[in-house]
Amino acid sequence: MKSKITNIIKEQNKKGRIALIPFITAGYPSVEGFINVVKGLVDGGSDVIEIGMPFSDPIAEGPTIQKSSHIAIENGVNIKKSLDLVQKIRSSGINIPIVMMGYINPILSIGVSNFAKLATNVGVNGLIIADIPNEELKQIQISSEKNSLDTIPLISLNSSKKRIELGCKYAQGFIYCISILGVTGSRSSVSLDVKEKVKMVKNFTNIPVGVGFGVSKPSHVKNIKEYADAVIVGSALIDEIAKTKNQPGNTAKKFISNLYKETFK
Amino acid sequence: MNIDSPKNKDNQFTERFGDYGGRYVPETLIPALEELEKAYLISQNDPEFNSELNDLLNNYVGRPTPMFYARNLTKKIGTAQIFLKREDLAHTGAHKINNALGQALLLKKIGKNRVIAETGAGQHGVATATACAMLDMECAIYMGEEDIKRQAPNVYRMKLLGAEVIPVTTGSKTLKDAINEALRDWVTNVETTHYIIGSAVGPHPYPSIVKGFQKIIGIESRNQILSLTNTLPDYVVACVGGGSNAIGMFSAFLNDDVKLIGVEAAGEGTMTPQHAATISKGRPGILHGAFSYLLQDKDGQVQEAHSISAGLDYPGVGPEHSYLNDTGRVRYVSATDEEALLGFDLLTKTEGIIPALEPSHAMGYLSKFLKKSDKKTKIILLISGRGDKDLDTVATYRGISLKDKL
Ligand SMILES: Cc1ncc(COP(=O)(O)O)c(C=O)c1O
Numbered sequence: 001m002k003s004k005i006t007n008i009i010k011e012q013n014k015k016g017r018i019a020l021i022p023f024i025t026a027g028y029p030s031v032e033g034f035i036n037v038v039k040g041l042v043d044g045g046s047d048v049i050e051i052g053m054p055f056s057d058p059i060a061e062g063p064t065i066q067k068s069s070h071i072a073i074e075n076g077v078n079i080k081k082s083l084d085l086v087q088k089i090r091s092s093g094i095n096i097p098i099v100m101m102g103y104i105n106p107i108l109s110i111g112v113s114n115f116a117k118l119a120t121n122v123g124v125n126g127l128i129i130a131d132i133p134n135e136e137l138k139q140i141q142i143s144s145e146k147n148s149l150d151t152i153p154l155i156s157l158n159s160s161k162k163r164i165e166l167g168c169k170y171a172q173g174f175i176y177c178i179s180i181l182g183v184t185g186s187r188s189s190v191s192l193d194v195k196e197k198v199k200m201v202k203n204f205t206n207i208p209v210g211v212g213f214g215v216s217k218p219s220h221v222k223n224i225k226e227y228a229d230a231v232i233v234g235s236a237l238i239d240e241i242a243k244t245k246n247q248p249g250n251t252a253k254k255f256i257s258n259l260y261k262e263t264f265k
Numbered sequence: 266m267n268i269d270s271p272k273n274k275d276n277q278f279t280e281r282f283g284d285y286g287g288r289y290v291p292e293t294l295i296p297a298l299e300e301l302e303k304a305y306l307i308s309q310n311d312p313e314f315n316s317e318l319n320d321l322l323n324n325y326v327g328r329p330t331p332m333f334y335a336r337n338l339t340k341k342i343g344t345a346q347i348f349l350k351r352e353d354l355a356h357t358g359a360h361k362i363n364n365a366l367g368q369a370l371l372l373k374k375i376g377k378n379r380v381i382a383e384t385g386a387g388q389h390g391v392a393t394a395t396a397c398a399m400l401d402m403e404c405a406i407y408m409g410e411e412d413i414k415r416q417a418p419n420v421y422r423m424k425l426l427g428a429e430v431i432p433v434t435t436g437s438k439t440l441k442d443a444i445n446e447a448l449r450d451w452v453t454n455v456e457t458t459h460y461i462i463g464s465a466v467g468p469h470p471y472p473s474i475v476k477g478f479q480k481i482i483g484i485e486s487r488n489q490i491l492s493l494t495n496t497l498p499d500y501v502v503a504c505v506g507g508g509s510n511a512i513g514m515f516s517a518f519l520n521d522d523v524k525l526i527g528v529e530a531a532g533e534g535t536m537t538p539q540h541a542a543t544i545s546k547g548r549p550g551i552l553h554g555a556f557s558y559l560l561q562d563k564d565g566q567v568q569e570a571h572s573i574s575a576g577l578d579y580p581g582v583g584p585e586h587s588y589l590n591d592t593g594r595v596r597y598v599s600a601t602d603e604e605a606l607l608g609f610d611l612l613t614k615t616e617g618i619i620p621a622l623e624p625s626h627a628m629g630y631l632s633k634f635l636k637k638s639d640k641k642t643k644i645i646l647l648i649s650g651r652g653d654k655d656l657d658t659v660a661t662y663r664g665i666s667l668k669d670k671l
Contacts (some may be wrong), residue, residue, distance in 0.1 A: 056566040057441065057552060059448045060291045066435065078564035104289055105551045109565025131551075133288060133295050156293040158455065163295065181293060182453035 003150050004125050005097045005173035008047050009208040009230050017264060018225040019047040021210060022256060023101065023234030025068040026051050026085050027077030029241055029248050034072075036249030037241065038089050042096055044256030050128070050232060053082040053102035060130040062185025064235040064242070079106040079115070087122040099126035099152060099173070104136075116144030126150035126173040134163065137170035150174075155201055157181055157193050164197075168204040174230055175201055178213045185235045187214035195227045218262030225263065233259065278306070278477070280469040282588035288468040290448075290554045297455045302470040304375045305477070311374075318370055325399070326356045326366065328481065332489035332645070337615040344635050345642035348498070350486045352510065352649050353620060357392050359650030360482060360510045361463060365392035367478030368461040369400050379403045379458040383447040385412055385440035385506070386576035386623065387419025388650055389463030394428035396461075404428040407446045409439040412575045419654050437569035440506075440579045444553050464507025465583035468554030472512075472583050479513025486645055487517045494643060502526045503647040504627045505544070505597065506576050508583035510649035515595060524596070526634075527586060528627045530572035531599035541570035543582040544590050544597040557584040573602040573658060574622035576650075602662075604629035609652065609659065621650035622658065 009019040022041050027034050041049055054072035058065065077085070079102065086098055100119060107115045107129065119127065127149055129140070134153045141151050150173030155164055158181060167175065179194045180187060190211075198209050211224045212232025224231050237255050244251045280286055288298060308314040322328040331354060335347040352360040369380065380402050384390030390406040397404035406423055410432045413420050423430050436442035444462075451460045465475040490498050501518055503511035505527040515525050532540035540546065543558050550559035552567055560568040560580035570580040589595040600608070605622055608629030613619045620628060627646055635644075652659075660667050 056436070057445050059445050059553075060452065062449075073566065078566070080564070105559070105561065105567070106565035108551060109561065109563070131289050131291055131554075133290065133292050136289070154292045156291070156295075158296050159292060160296065163292070167292070178293065181455055183449050 003173045005048055005150055006208060008097055009174055012047055013229050019230035020256065020260060021048045021050055021230055021232045022046050022237050023050040023052060023232055024237065025065065025072050026053055026082035027072035027075045028068040031075055033248040034085060035088060037252040040249035040253035041256055042094055044253040045260040046096065046256055048097045048099060050099045050101055053079050053100055053106060055103040055106055058103060060183055062183040062235060064238050065184050068238050079110060083118050083122050086124055090123040097125040099128060100124050101128040101130065103131050104129050112140060112143035116147045116149050120147035120149055124149060126152050128152045128176060134167040134170060141170060152176055154178055155197065157197055164201055165204050171205060171207050174208040174210045177201060177209055177211045179211050180214045184213050186216035186239060190215060190220045190223060198228050218259055221259060221263045278473045282585040283591060285557050285584035285587040286469055286472060287556050288554060289551045290468045291452060293452050293455060298468055300375060304371055305470060305474050308371055308374060318367060321366055326362050327354060329485040330354050332486060332493065335616050341615050342635050344640060345644050348490060348645045350482065350645055350647045352482060353651035357395050359388040359621065360479060361389040361392035363481055364475050364478040364509060365389065365396045365461055369396035369402065372459045373400060375459065377457060377459045380461055381405045381447050381450050381458055382461045382463060383407045383443035384463060385578055387416040387654060388576060391419050391422050393461050394423045394426035398426045405431055407431050407433050407443040409433045409443050411438040415658050416575055416654055464509040465512045465585065466507040466553055466555060466581055472585055475509050476512045476516055479509050480516045482513040483515065483517025486514060490645060497521050497523050498643040498645045500524045500526060500644040502528065502627050502631055502644060504528045504577065504623045504649060505582060505586060506579055506623060508586045510647055512583060512585055514647050519594060527595050527597045528630045529597060529599040530574055530577035530626055531601040532571040534601055535599055539571035541572040541577050541579060542599040543580060544586060545599050552581045555584045557587040558582050573605060573662065576623040598630055600626040600630040608632060619652035620648050621652045622655045624649045
């Protein structure tokens with residue numbers, strides 16, 4: 001069975017487009033606001049949505065996502081509540097692919113196979129874990145075998161050929177290429193080295209390759225479109241939502257539709 | 266000496282201690298961890314590295330540190346014979362220098378010139394800043410804002426030594442958050458920077474490397490007690506924060522018929538939420554790259570630890586300690602803030618040794634426990650550091666301001 005995530009990305013690529021994957025923290029800016037943000041992101045033209053499950057010690061995040069994570073925890077959102085929110089999104093008729101991003105400890109805390117089952121039941125399509133290296137994906141896959149949850153590996157700018165091969169071996173859905181050495185957060189430019197990395201990854205797999213971390217502007221997306229299949233935008237979106245305070249759904253919609261228009265005009 | 270013999274499974278350079286340990290970090294850090302592991306393993310058989318390290322340990326740090334028969338304490342308590350292993354006499358005032366210097370020398374081999382470290386009590390920060398001053402390396406130390414307040418003298422020492430001290434304002438603003446920030450810096454600057462972690466925690470190979478540089482404490486102690494008394498001790502007692510002083514000491518005695526006791530910080534009591542008794546009260550989880558006991562809530566969010574001692578104020582613990590707890594080889598207990606202060610006073614008044622608040626926990630526990638032991642019992646108590654850094658904390662706790670007339 002082919003992955004729903006892979007299918008959607010490839011469909012976009014066939015139309016000459018790069019798939020847009022916004023990232024938002026579950027329960028940010030508020031529990032209600034988050035649902036509206038997701039609706040706005042869908043209306044704005046997103047192809048897949050990545051949802052962060054808040055963790056107390058998010059070592060791969062820069063200040064923006066750290067803060068959103070902290071606020072979400074204060075709003076009472078934990079791993080189970082994050083999945084409840086996905087269920088709410090699904091029952092409102094949204095069927096866009098959803099990828100959950102999280103840290104290993106909360107997942108371990110409810111049990112990896114239990115998490116996989118709960119996530120699949122509410123309609124999650126994929127999982128990214130920020131603080132495990134790719135050899136650990138094998139264990140995650142074994143634990144979630146009965147479920148159709150894609151495990152999405154991360155490849156870094158400094159990953160060796162051997163490690164890229166390892167990531168590709170366990171990859172499902174898409175492969176997440178980190179565009180910088182560093183934590184999440186908007187950057188003014190995207191390193192040229194990413195292009196080389198994506199090329200290397202494509203030697204090992206036909207699964208789509210997405211680029212994320214630091215991507216903040218339409219010009220970045222335009223550039224990445226030339227060599228990658230999907231692009232992930234997180235901090236820039238959250239910064240925008242933080243700035244406007246009211247009507248986060250509208251802000252999210254405008255952000256994505258603007259990115260879409262600018263990229264494909 | 267039987268440590269590190271092949272048959273001693275429990276004492277080898279290893280990624281896993283039972284199920285504990287491992288390497289749970291972002292993919293970006295894997296190349297640096299692999300590079301570090303390789304460099305360390307090569308250094309172990311490199312005569313030049315070892316003679317340079319030994320020279321520094323002997324002539325710069327002042328090793329071997331003495332083992333002192335605490336006759337007054339023994340007399341006062343009137344039960345067991347107590348021997349103090351004096352890491353407080355090491356250069357910079359704590360055992361932390363053994364690891365900081367070892368790792369800094371290793372860096373020279375790797376060829377990186379920028380060092381980052383985290384610090385709680387400031388002892389590891391001072392030790393790292395010292396090693397960097399001496400070996401001419403750039404140094405940045407992450408320290409929680411809360412700890413900057415309570416360990417002011419050490420902050421100034423680091424600055425005098427040429428290190429940049431970066432305040433951490435996230436989370437509980439203590440050691441855990443300082444490690445988070447150091448890891449974020451490392452992910453960003455991994456190609457030019459080495460992270461000298463300060464305890465036997467973190468992803469593989471750190472727990473094994475830190476133990477490797479701290480096991481000198483145990484090796485010396487074992488030789489010293491044998492030459493002082495002709496026998497092995499009955500008990501060895503050490504405090505446990507992340508667990509570097511304790512694992513350095515315990516590693517030499519794991520195969521002996523010696524009872525090992527690790528003392529965690531119980532803060533305001535393990536029945537309150539205000540403690541740092543990770544092994545006694547936590548459950549296994551993953552923080553800072555390793556699977557080990559962890560103070561966490563039911564959702565797997567990490568809880569804030571509490572202790573009067575900044576060096577023990579950490580919700581995690583080194584993975585080998587989790588293993589040694591589960592196998593029953595080491596018994597982990599805890600001492601409250603109050604008990605630590607009793608220990609602090611006891612050692613100060615009876616022996617004229619002002620200990621750091623961290624080993625004061627071990628002393629505090631011991632003074633309770635000793636009532637049940639007898640005269641022939643021999644105990645090594647590890648004094649991991651001296652108390653100068655803590656004078657302000659102790660005074661404040663007692664409602665005294667050091668700026669006023671005493
Ligand atoms: C004197 C002293 N002892 C003990 C500790 C606790 O660390 P560990 O458990 O790694 O020895 C510290 C930490 O700062 C310290 O300064």
